[in-house]
Amino acid sequence: MNEMIKPKDYKTDIKPIWCPGCGDFATLSALTKTLAFMQLKKEQVSIISGIGCSSRLPAYIDSYGFHGVHGRALALASGLKAARPTQTVIAVGGDGDGFSIGGNHFMHACRRNMDITYIVMDNHVYGMTKGQPSPTTEPDWVSKLTPHGSGIRPFQPLAIALSSGAGFVARGFAGDPSGLAKLIFEGLRHQGFSFIQVLSPCPTFRPEQKLWKQQVQPWPFDTTDDPVLAASRIHADEGLTTGLIYQRELPVWQPGAEASDTLENIEQGFLV
Amino acid sequence: MNEMIKPKDYKTDIKPIWCPGCGDFATLSALTKTLAFMQLKKEQVSIISGIGCSSRLPAYIDSYGFHGVHGRALALASGLKAARPTQTVIAVGGDGDGFSIGGNHFMHACRRNMDITYIVMDNHVYGMTKGQPSPTTEPDWVSKLTPHGSGIRPFQPLAIALSSGAGFVARGFAGDPSGLAKLIFEGLRHQGFSFIQVLSPCPTFRPEQKLWKQQVQPWPFDTTDDPVLAASRIHADEGLTTGLIYQRELPVWQPGAEASDTLENIEQGFLV
Amino acid sequence: MRPTRNENPKSEHKNKVKHLKKKHSISVAITGAGGSGAVTTGLMLLDAMSRAGFYGYMSRSAGPQIRGGESAVMMRFASQPVFNTDDRFDVLLAMDWHKVERFADEIPLDSQSLIVCDENAGEIPAPLLQNGAVCRALPLSKTAKSIEGGRANMLGLGVLAILLGLTEQAMQQAVRATLGKKGDKVVADAIAGIERGMQFVVAGTQDLRLQPKSTAQKRWNISGNEACGLGALRGGVRFVAAYPITPASDILEWMAPNLEKLGGSLLQAEDELASINMIIGGSFGGVPSMTATSGPGLSLMVEGLGLAVTSETPVVVMNVMRGGPSTGIPTKSEQSDLNLALYGLHGDAPHLVLAPLNILDCVFTSEWSVSLSEQLQAVAIVLSDQSLGQSRLVTDPPDYAGFNTRRVVADASTQHYQRYQLTENAVSAMAIPGTPGTTYTADGLEHDERGTPSSMAADHQQQMAKRSRKLAAFDYGQHWAHVDGQGGIALITWGSSSAVCQEVAERLRDSGMQTRVVALRLLMPLNVQALQGLIKDCTSIVVVEQNMSGQLFHYLHAEQAIPARAVSYARPGPLPLRPGDIVEFIIAGVQADE
């Protein structure tokens, strides 16, 4: 137990269902690297997800985990953190899971600001259901379901996180795993809700995302703690930059005081 | 039929369930005034709501209406608008309905940008269920359910609307019914999704909101069509200013092309 | 139907309904417009009666207005425990006639009934008088104006006090208990008003005084929603996530401060999808967890419940039923969510469904539900309803059930931990995050014993059988139903209809008809064999419930638990089931058979 934990110690023997070249592999290894770097014991960590290719991740890490239902990872993670504050709680999933069906929990988790790190592997598509547009998909991307493209402007995860009150807003890229590991490390260290959007290519349904390797640039500013500044920067950004954009200490919501009374006493209240 | 329609022509004989002094009366009359001003025929208008005190409004206006389930007004309104583009579709409701349980539809309706006007009567409380904090409630407001206050920073409706891609973002006040009517008029004229947050006091559960009369100020800037500028202004705002904050023409999503083929032809596709 | 009879069979069934002896009790209703203080008056009367040694039950009804609308309280008092409303009311105290017709169905009056009202209130609405009730108009408001801080409702309360034989002392105590927080002046004014009211002489009516059962024991004054909350705390619940909804919110509002006192917590969720998944998270974290909701909210939890079933995460959902379908009638009672609770999950998803049998039983059933859920790592849906949840009872304090609630937990030393291991009782040890050596990933996908996702037929069948067997093979003991009486007539019922059925049985027995009541507390899994045994010799079998389609009746047939000759007595809300109507229905069936 006193030995150093190595990234591979967090590996399970379950073979990922992911396609060759899927960006999600990078998040998996960035995560195990970071956990090892922080020497977090397996049993201290819980990884919670919804449904999607990306949401399969918990089974591939040897820690506690919950592969829940589509869109509800953050709700489950919040309940777990409320009930068991000592766990390091990490929620993971995809853009469909987090921004489409799970969009409401995303906003409210940002506001509530529990100490949870949320990693969204964003491939701008529904991978698991075989290629429909997600909220982050470009309006002119053609699929069977949208023969002329969705025609709808993409969801802006960072802007929503900031507007919802998150205190840690970052974007990483699967093509830069060590940069990603660093962001995850900062996220895990941050007290409160940390949101990390990971550009995670889906070579199967979005082969054009292989170009991200060339297109992705570092975020051109230093991290700010000013939400007004962050808002204008994020609103002007085009989506393919990576870095820690905004970080600010905000009140963390965590219930769980010591017991101060007994049930017997409480029951006295019913006596006439 | 050629006579002028007056505000009172839109009144039904159903007595509102609202408490005396409830801010929602102002939205009701601002709405009938605007409809009359625009000379919209009763049958051209559909008013769609969820559940809450404020969501009872459709029954009090003599037009088409749907009092749906909690949080789903925008979904229902979107389906109606998609299927029957000729209707003037207005969605109404409360802060709980729109920002708590309905938060996801709010974001996605903003992005989708159908030609719908959405009016939220925001009283920073759940009125109908007798006084629990809503997303817009101050963190230190004490209720039976939250004996020390919710401890959670308020939801920012305008910031979320803007970040979600709405092209019309405004705030009105029940204490200024003619200003409100003007905003509703602008919202109805705007092509695309228009969001109007109405500060609508709940004297029953939030008697302190009577002070709004003194506190509410006009928005200190002109309307902008620059989202970056709007974002920084909104992020710096404290919530008690009213005006049309941001307006921009954006692509409106409205399906419904003319038929171009017959079912018989389509069926030919199955022939071996 | 052929009910078995006692020693002294009577042949004149025709008149039996009328001659049935009834429980000796007094029923009082109080109505008034918003601000008239009808509800406060009722609460004070309930308190005073309990101090005087009586038992009582109080339910409420209100118009659609959020505040300032008309409201009514319906109360019943007796020398023995009383859990439901009677067929009729002895006294109606009407503060005014504002929209009182709305309550006419809820407050049946007859020629023995007395209406006390204000002489300035105007014409009495005809529906109240049609069955011959006697009316006494008194100068309540006029007199109230003449005394300092006088309020008409306190004078009315004084009149009721005299009619019911309450002492000034009892009234003073009640005022202090109810209004004490508002200061001495308010208390003194109220007492002055009541005492003035007690001076009115209301002549020409029957004696409404009950014999108090002498008892040293202290009484509790508790609502069903509070009782559900208390039972949950007794069962060990320490985490609640929920979204407000009528008529369940009071459970949450009672629990919020009390959970905190016990080191637990309550999280107000953004919606019901969040609340169910939050408690799954809390329970996965090792803390017994619960939510409370009503029909529309339960509908939204269905997907989450399936996740809890498949991942074997124990959770308890208190569903306080109201009139359905859809938004329906949110403020009124109905037992119509049974179908949803039993069958509303996709796939074959075994779980527990329970229902408290009366307000007091909410404590027990709620505690037992938590206990079962934890022991079986199962979903437990508890079906209370508005008539239990928002009504108050003056009762003897509940016994301690003291269940062993602990779930089977894996300890750190476990080798090759398998979360879903097959065991003799099909319950597998559950590892709590933080425990070394037992990491696993819970899953809503079908999985093998270890928890690894699998789509193989063999794993699917194995794990489905496991999840079903752990519930089917468990020994639920005697608590699955409350049974009393002997056959002849069998009444099978559930939840809030149970108290009414008890009273029906008492009346039938008093008239010489043997009657057995089987009030089901554990609806799923159903104890089919025991139920069949209990009814097999009964000549008539009636299934009683408060919904339109006979949901329990159909469920009992689905399980082949009742024979073809069983009949259904199913009435929708919002009016309460009345014992007299059911007695009449049964007697008519008996007569038809003769």
Added chain:
Amino acid sequence: MRPTRNENPKSEHKNKVKHLKKKHSISVAITGAGGSGAVTTGLMLLDAMSRAGFYGYMSRSAGPQIRGGESAVMMRFASQPVFNTDDRFDVLLAMDWHKVERFADEIPLDSQSLIVCDENAGEIPAPLLQNGAVCRALPLSKTAKSIEGGRANMLGLGVLAILLGLTEQAMQQAVRATLGKKGDKVVADAIAGIERGMQFVVAGTQDLRLQPKSTAQKRWNISGNEACGLGALRGGVRFVAAYPITPASDILEWMAPNLEKLGGSLLQAEDELASINMIIGGSFGGVPSMTATSGPGLSLMVEGLGLAVTSETPVVVMNVMRGGPSTGIPTKSEQSDLNLALYGLHGDAPHLVLAPLNILDCVFTSEWSVSLSEQLQAVAIVLSDQSLGQSRLVTDPPDYAGFNTRRVVADASTQHYQRYQLTENAVSAMAIPGTPGTTYTADGLEHDERGTPSSMAADHQQQMAKRSRKLAAFDYGQHWAHVDGQGGIALITWGSSSAVCQEVAERLRDSGMQTRVVALRLLMPLNVQALQGLIKDCTSIVVVEQNMSGQLFHYLHAEQAIPARAVSYARPGPLPLRPGDIVEFIIAGVQADE
């Protein structure tokens, strides 16, 4: 069980199972790792067989990998229509042995079976050989490498073509139809490969050639999901809002472009809560509207469905079932959402539940569902499943049903329009927004005839009775079930199990046992009387379905539609029901009775 027998009763039941004559058909399976082209090969074979005048059925199975995982196609061909898989396979073409054990259960082989495989693929996994299948290893990949653009799967297809007696011409046409879009080179290479494959001589096996039924009529090649989409368009659906989910997404993907061609539209919703409420909005707007989903999505729609029931807004939900509960087994079939579809609404909420009986019937049932929903202003849930939806059929084109789908619409002249007016058939005229003089507000709150919210008992009972009566009193004609054969044995079934039951009945009849099949298309409301009439003289009654708990069996008991002696044959997914197993079960029951 005592089945009635035909003229020539046989007494040796013991051996009857084996001697039962089977439908003459050929079953072929093709397996391979990702990229091996197993699925394309299957699709081409299906096309070629249909061009040769045969009927065919093709289902698919795949491992958990999103892309590049192992997959299998299971096909059956015959000279008459064929709708389901057989007990066993005649030929397995295995491109490789990658994880093929995973499919061993799905592809039963016996001593009559032939395995064709690549000689370089290595050792044959033992489970495939255990029942004595004969194996022929051919140099498929080696030979493929020797010809330009050659692919082993095309050579394998050539071998199958020879075995099944297909001509080169049929193969060429199939290649052009399937690969035409990919260009001439691809087509030519494929043809070359197939023709090379057809030169292999595979000796020592039974004759696998079918007699083609000479028919001039053109065949359709259609999947169940496409058929559901087509039926909906035929029924008049012009608005769809939905959220993708396996195995329902193909319905949406087929409908999206076709709706547009017909002037309709499809809206991809943010979640299922949105999609159900969107179609309520669309239907309120006067356009027949539908969504498609699977178990987890249906769970999320439950609250919205209640709203549609109470507001009387017609909507159709196609639910393509998969293995449950929870996320379960998303890619495999099971009939386990029946409970949820029947009972999963809070309150008493009458609605329609239907199920297509086979892939072709998806067209009819889907059209009929839209028609009923529109006429009755009701919710219709249609229960298809993965085995229908994602399988393909080569079949005769469906007839036009041509229902009168129009809903009763209020016209502009209506005076004092009452949206929920009581009428003789309990259906009220629905005003479409835009119509003058008939404005109203639809509501999920209980309401009166006009639509004004009401919590009065009288209104509640009136409107609940109305909503129930409009469904109960309607004349559904003969379509409620597909019935054939005479009693003796009665098989009651529903949905995708119907085709299997038809085959079971054919086999039983061929062995002299009279058998009746009642395949329920309309599950709710259930035609209890007609069903009772159809089975009353049957000596054995077996309820067949693909789920674990016997959901239909319990439902039929709930409705008192079947007698106590009925037995349940319920098996969960993911393996398909096999006609031989059911025959064996029935014969065993018969023997036990003798």
